[in-house]
Amino acid sequence: MSREDIEAVGTKLLQYDRDGEEHYNIISAFHKSMRDSDPDGAIYWLSRMLAGGEDPRYIARRMLNFASEDVGLSDPQALILANTVYDVCEKMGMPECELPLCEVATYLSLAPRDNRLYTAMKRAHEDIRIHGDLPVPMHIRNAPTKFMKDAGYGAGYEYAHDLETNKSSQTHRPPEIEEKVYFEQ
Numbered sequence: 001m002s003r004e005d006i007e008a009v010g011t012k013l014l015q016y017d018r019d020g021e022e023h024y025n026i027i028s029a030f031h032k033s034m035r036d037s038d039p040d041g042a043i044y045w046l047s048r049m050l051a052g053g054e055d056p057r058y059i060a061r062r063m064l065n066f067a068s069e070d071v072g073l074s075d076p077q078a079l080i081l082a083n084t085v086y087d088v089c090e091k092m093g094m095p096e097c098e099l100p101l102c103e104v105a106t107y108l109s110l111a112p113r114d115n116r117l118y119t120a121m122k123r124a125h126e127d128i129r130i131h132g133d134l135p136v137p138m139h140i141r142n143a144p145t146k147f148m149k150d151a152g153y154g155a156g157y158e159y160a161h162d163l164e165t166n167k168s169s170q171t172h173r174p175p176e177i178e179e180k181v182y183f184e185q
Contacts, residue, residue, distance in 0.1 A: 016052025026052075027062060030105075034063075035070050039109035046105050056097050060086035063101075066108055074114035081107055120182040127177050134174035 016022055026048055033041030049059055064086060067078040085104040089097040143154035158168040171178045 034109045039106045042105045056089040072114035072117045074112035
């Protein structure tokens, strides 16, 4: 090893602490690059994480989250691809999983956006925080025994497949929240 090699290594040390602030700054930059449809930014931050020794499975888990939170139903294939790249990371490891990670990061960066699932879950969590564990309405309770049937469990339930439209108009939430809309269609 020459003096130039040693100097080159010494000047190119990356600042990447897997448990500290820079770790979270870089994963945030990666996530926000994808969210803002910037594949070049996503590729750069992906490369920084991998060069810094980040576990590729951690990056893949973050892409799984991104696929649901930011892409959602606008492209359901995104979640499948993110799950596949996690499997690739498990099976192949580095450096072989680098290009599949880059492929999915680019795909997610260019995918259409839809965060309705994320906002729907936030709304539901808020109602649970406010109202606690509300009882299941009687008509949608499970009634595996005669005693439960006699107590009214399942009474009045409309089986959707027996209906002309295959869609029931009955409510499936407790009365306190039956008018709430979680998922905006």
